[in-house]
Amino acid sequence: xxxxxxxxxxxxxxxxxxxxxxxxxxxxxxxxxxxxxxxxxxxxxxxxxxxxxxxxxxxxxxxxxxxxxxxxxxxxxxxxxxxxxxxxxxxxxxxxxxxxxxxxxxxxxxxxxxxxxxxxxxxxxxxxxxxxxxxxxxxxxxxxxxxxxxxxxxxxxxxxxxxxxxxxxxxxxxxxxxxxxxxxxxxxxxxxxxxxxxxxxxxxxxxxxxxxxxxxxxxxxxxxxxxxxxxxxxxxxxxxxxxxxxxxxxxxxxxxxxxxxxxxxxxxxxxxxxxxxxxxxxxxxxxxxxxxxxxxxxxxxxxxxxxxxxxxxxxxxxxxxxxxxxxxxxxxxxxxxxxxxxxxxxxxxxxxxxxxxxxxxxxxxxxxxxxxxxxxxxxxxxxxxxxxxxxxxxxxxxxxxxxxxxxxxxxxxxxxxxxxxxxxxxxxxxxxxxxxxxxxxxxxxxxxxxxxxxxxxxxxxxxxxxxxxxxxxxxxxxxxxxxxxxxxxxxxxxxxxxxxxxxxxxxxxxxxxxxxxxxxxxxxxxxxxxxxxxxxxxxxxxxxxxxxxxxxxxxxxxxxxxxxxxxxxxxxxxxxxxxxxxxxxxxxxxxxxxxxxxxxxxxxxxxxxxxxxxxxxxxxxxxxxxxxxxxxxxxxxxxxxxxxxxxxxxxxxxxxxxxxxxxxxxxxxxxxxxxxxxxxxxxxxxxxxxxxxxxxxxxxxxxxxxxxxxxxxxxxxxxxxxxxxxxxxxxxxxxxxxxxxxxxxxxxxxxxxxxxxxxxxxxxxxxxxxxxxxxxxxxxxxxxxxxxxxxxxxxxxxxxxxxxxxxxxxxxxxxxxxxxxxxxxxxxxxxxxxxxxxxxxxxxxxxxxxxxxxxxxxxxxxxxxxxxxx
Amino acid sequence: xxxxxxxxxxxxxxxxxxxxxxxxxxxxxxxxxxxxxxxxxxxxxxxxxxxxxxxxxxxxxxxxxxxxxxxxxxxxxxxxxxxxxxxxxxxxxxxxxxxxxxxxxxxxxxxxxxxxxxx
Numbered sequence: 001x002x003x004x005x006x007x008x009x010x011x012x013x014x015x016x017x018x019x020x021x022x023x024x025x026x027x028x029x030x031x032x033x034x035x036x037x038x039x040x041x042x043x044x045x046x047x048x049x050x051x052x053x054x055x056x057x058x059x060x061x062x063x064x065x066x067x068x069x070x071x072x073x074x075x076x077x078x079x080x081x082x083x084x085x086x087x088x089x090x091x092x093x094x095x096x097x098x099x100x101x102x103x104x105x106x107x108x109x110x111x112x113x114x115x116x117x118x119x120x121x122x123x124x125x126x127x128x129x130x131x132x133x134x135x136x137x138x139x140x141x142x143x144x145x146x147x148x149x150x151x152x153x154x155x156x157x158x159x160x161x162x163x164x165x166x167x168x169x170x171x172x173x174x175x176x177x178x179x180x181x182x183x184x185x186x187x188x189x190x191x192x193x194x195x196x197x198x199x200x201x202x203x204x205x206x207x208x209x210x211x212x213x214x215x216x217x218x219x220x221x222x223x224x225x226x227x228x229x230x231x232x233x234x235x236x237x238x239x240x241x242x243x244x245x246x247x248x249x250x251x252x253x254x255x256x257x258x259x260x261x262x263x264x265x266x267x268x269x270x271x272x273x274x275x276x277x278x279x280x281x282x283x284x285x286x287x288x289x290x291x292x293x294x295x296x297x298x299x300x301x302x303x304x305x306x307x308x309x310x311x312x313x314x315x316x317x318x319x320x321x322x323x324x325x326x327x328x329x330x331x332x333x334x335x336x337x338x339x340x341x342x343x344x345x346x347x348x349x350x351x352x353x354x355x356x357x358x359x360x361x362x363x364x365x366x367x368x369x370x371x372x373x374x375x376x377x378x379x380x381x382x383x384x385x386x387x388x389x390x391x392x393x394x395x396x397x398x399x400x401x402x403x404x405x406x407x408x409x410x411x412x413x414x415x416x417x418x419x420x421x422x423x424x425x426x427x428x429x430x431x432x433x434x435x436x437x438x439x440x441x442x443x444x445x446x447x448x449x450x451x452x453x454x455x456x457x458x459x460x461x462x463x464x465x466x467x468x469x470x471x472x473x474x475x476x477x478x479x480x481x482x483x484x485x486x487x488x489x490x491x492x493x494x495x496x497x498x499x500x501x502x503x504x505x506x507x508x509x510x511x512x513x514x515x516x517x518x519x520x521x522x523x524x525x526x527x528x529x530x531x532x533x534x535x536x537x538x539x540x541x542x543x544x545x546x547x548x549x550x551x552x553x554x555x556x557x558x559x560x561x562x563x564x565x566x567x568x569x570x571x572x573x574x575x576x577x578x579x580x581x582x583x584x585x586x587x588x589x590x591x592x593x594x595x596x597x598x599x600x601x602x603x604x605x606x607x608x609x610x611x612x613x614x615x616x617x618x619x620x621x622x623x624x625x626x627x628x629x630x631x632x633x634x635x636x637x638x639x640x641x642x643x644x645x646x647x648x649x650x651x652x653x654x655x656x657x658x659x660x661x662x663x664x665x666x667x668x669x670x671x672x673x674x675x676x677x678x679x680x681x682x683x684x685x686x687x688x689x690x691x692x693x694x695x696x697x698x699x700x701x702x703x704x705x706x707x708x709x710x711x712x713x714x715x716x717x718x719x720x721x722x723x724x725x726x727x728x729x730x731x732x733x734x735x736x737x738x739x740x741x742x743x744x745x746x747x748x749x750x751x752x753x754x755x756x757x758x759x760x761x762x763x764x765x766x767x768x769x770x771x772x773x774x775x776x777x778x779x780x781x782x783x784x785x786x787x788x789x790x791x792x793x794x795x796x797x798x799x800x801x802x803x804x805x806x807x808x809x810x811x812x813x814x815x816x817x818x819x820x821x822x823x824x825x826x827x828x829x830x831x832x833x834x835x836x837x838x839x840x841x842x843x844x845x846x847x848x849x850x851x852x853x854x855x856x857x858x859x860x861x862x863x864x865x866x867x868x869x870x
Numbered sequence: 871x872x873x874x875x876x877x878x879x880x881x882x883x884x885x886x887x888x889x890x891x892x893x894x895x896x897x898x899x900x901x902x903x904x905x906x907x908x909x910x911x912x913x914x915x916x917x918x919x920x921x922x923x924x925x926x927x928x929x930x931x932x933x934x935x936x937x938x939x940x941x942x943x944x945x946x947x948x949x950x951x952x953x954x955x956x957x958x959x960x961x962x963x964x965x966x967x968x969x970x971x972x973x974x975x976x977x978x979x980x981x982x983x984x985x986x987x988x989x
Contacts, residue, residue: 017948021902021948021949024947060925061928062932
């Protein structure tokens with residue numbers, strides 16, 4: 001490269017002059033010998049030989065030969081691509097879509113699978129779970145204390161739980177998403193506040209100082225980036241808190257992406273043998289930072305040892321006995337656990353699209369290779385070696401790939417935005433999705449790989465062919481071996497498309513089935529929102545009951561409201577802390593959802609009564625405790641006989657029995673796909689504790705969302721300091737509940753559509769190429785008496801053969817692949833025959849449609865013209 | 871066609887280098903002059919193809935055995951004249967002795983000594 005352009009140019013000019021002087025001298029010598037000028041000129045040129053060849057051979061001696069060759073190849077390639085704009089546009093577009101889509105999906109996968117979490121030595125951070133009733137479970141506070149004292153493997157260890165304080169004192173009450181954490185939380189993550197200080201052990205004691213640390217976003221949003229914020233006092237839930245720190249802008253809290261504020265949890269460390277305290281409840285996430293040099297296996301062994309060797313200082317109740325040990329995984333694995341299967345599946349799908357795109361472009365290149373045979377033969381005859389031709393073709397395909405890559409990056413940037421916008425809320429680390437260096441390198445990598453891969457096949461093809469035969473073929477199109485290669489490519493394309501289409505079909509049917517699942521209530525015209533009680537005035541349960549009752553009364557008076565009620569657990573909203581133990585008279589205990597609902601809830605939700613009666617205003621504090629149970633619970637606990645009048649304990653056993661007064665329809669709680677809606681319903685006045693937050697459900701006469709402001713005002717007219725959050729319609733909640741599948745389905749649909757179009761284009765391209773080459777043959781066939789129908793059948797048969805082989809291979813492939821989709825499927829088998837048959841039929845039809853035009857063209861070949869063309 | 875050219879270059883390569891270097895030993899010369907000289911000095915037997923001559927000249931130049939300069943000829947024409955470098959003179963000696971060895975060897979094969987043929 002140390003010979004720049006202009007030096008090469010000068011060298012080229014020099015040599016041109018050198019040859020000219022050579023010819024002139026030779027000419028002069030001839031003239032002096034007495035040759036006539038005309039003869040002399042011819043003789044001199046004959047003697048010298050092919051000037052261009054001499055130049056080419058000499059050029060090869062120059063040191064910058066390869067640069068020169070590259071430049072010339074590139075220049076030639078650009079000219080070729082410009083000459084065939086249609087071909088270039090189709091190829092570049094195809095590649096851009098393939099590369100763009102793949103890169104975009106990779107960018108979503110990258111932070112989840114490959115990039116470490118944004119913490120120092122992130123691989124040392126672990127998440128630890130208790131095992132309760134055979135299932136992974138949050139840990140109790142005292143289990144955390146035991147591990148903190150006994151676990152020598154950890155540098156630091158911490159527990160956390162959600163905390164949603166309401167700030168008052170400003171214009172409108174605002175509820176923040178936050179976390180209540182033990183003092184070592186930020187140490188475990190390895191991040192300290194950028195302003196102020198971190199929590200200390202002294203902050204995290206019972207009745208300790210009320211302090212908070214803010215996130216950068218909250219500091220900007222609510223406190224106008226006030227640099228003197230440290231020490232400022234704010235009012236949260238009626239208490240005065242001092243701000244002691246602000247986290248850095250770059251801090252990403254993967255354990256609670258929406259958390260904006262943190263406070264020490266300040267649990268009681270003393271009364272460890274009082275087993276009925278919150279300190280012994282399974283409601284804390286636990287994370288720990290391993291000591292340097294310790295592996296995860298060592299950590300697991302150590303945890304096992306602690307679990308199985310209790311010490312007297314740390315007594316354990318039955319439910320936190322640790323007899324089944326712990327579950328410990330790296331935080332990275334824990335964060336991505338839920339989405340990995342779906343993302344891998346989507347990535348696999350997009351790779352299929354990319355492969356189909358590549359196959360298509362290879363096909364295009366092969367088709368052009370056939371057109372260019374004459375050119376290659378000519379170049380070979382003029383002295384271009386095999387390697388030279390291969391290099392030329394590779395340069396061209398790399399050039400094509402590079403253009404596709406550049407356009408693909410643009411596609412990727414656009415689609416990443418769409419991807420983030422569409423992504424379901426469960427997708428972790430959405431903030432980290434971007435086209436960064438790694439993603440760019442990935443795009444560059446696949447682009448190069450593609451350029452080499454699809455360049456090599458046509459290149460080797462061209463090199464292997466024999467110039468003599470090819471010269472003959474310039475004028476006469478005789479089918480060559482390349483047709484077999486192209487046929488193979490079509491088969492591959494059909495097979496790949498089939499795999500993708502079957503997967504899409506299965507997802508589509510899953511979503512259909514999912515949407516057909518009865519949720520147990522009428523979701524239309526249903527507005528929902530969560531209303532909270534906040535502040536010390538509500539320390540007394542009676543105050544909470546009074547507030548909710550008054551708010552409900554106010555809401556029911558709003559015009560347009562048909563019915564309204566409160567519930568502590570809102571179906572499909574993500575409320576999940578409502579599971580309690582029940583015990584029936586026969587001693588069987590059972591975990592169920594505990595719904596605390598105001599009378600009128602079933603009517604407002606449209607939940608059907610199966611037998612008995614619903615809860616009503618008479619089920620008050622002084623009436624006998626009444627409970628309504630769900631149909632599934634009735635079936636499982638009282639098979640074959642009437643549950644009405646049976647008795648059950650809900651929660652603490654020292655309370656009076658509840659009598660079953662009614663059975664209602666099953667209602668989906670966690671998600672539409674889950675099948676555990678066992679539930680009990682009681683009224684607030686008959687519950688053993690009052691919930692801080694209740695969800696309001698409002699059945700409206702008109703558009704549900706439109707009533708939001710009026711209803712909010714109605715509640716605030718009772719008490720203006722109570723925050724109202726999660727305002728949404730039930731229809732939206734229902735849609736969100738299938739968001740992950742919908743997301744996967746949208747992507748798969750897009751990919752499948754692309755695959756269909758590409759496969760159709762591929763089949764069309766190959767057949768029309770083959771028909772064009774066989775014009776002569778068709779002519780002869782017709783001249784020899786073949787009818788037009790015969791010719792049509794011939795071409796269609798070729799198409800059908802290729803398609804059926806592709807469908808066969810694709811079906812075998814799909815049977816291997818679809819079980820990987822299992823986590824996304826719902827009530828559809830991974831080998832669902834309906835989907836398989838439908839997709840195979842669809843693809844076959846499409847292939848026949850794509851081949852019809854070429855076949856028709858073959859049929860229309862005029863034998864006279866075809867033979868004269870010869 | 872291309873195959874023939876490549877073979878010719880390979881066949882002539884060593885020898886052509888020697889002939890060029892030897893010709894330039896007698897004084898600087900341009901490409902045409904070199905080809906004419908080789909032709910004349912070989913009694914019109916050896917004709918150097920331009921497709922071999924110029925690649926050879928440019929190769930020798932790259933190896934710094936010869937150097938080239940633009941000069942004006944007696945016919946007032948700008949010509950590219952090659953002359954031998956110090957390195958080139960050394961190379962000529964090496965090539966000559968190699969050629970002589972080759973000559974002896976071939977001669978030995980063509981008219982073998984009697985003692986050797988007996989053995």
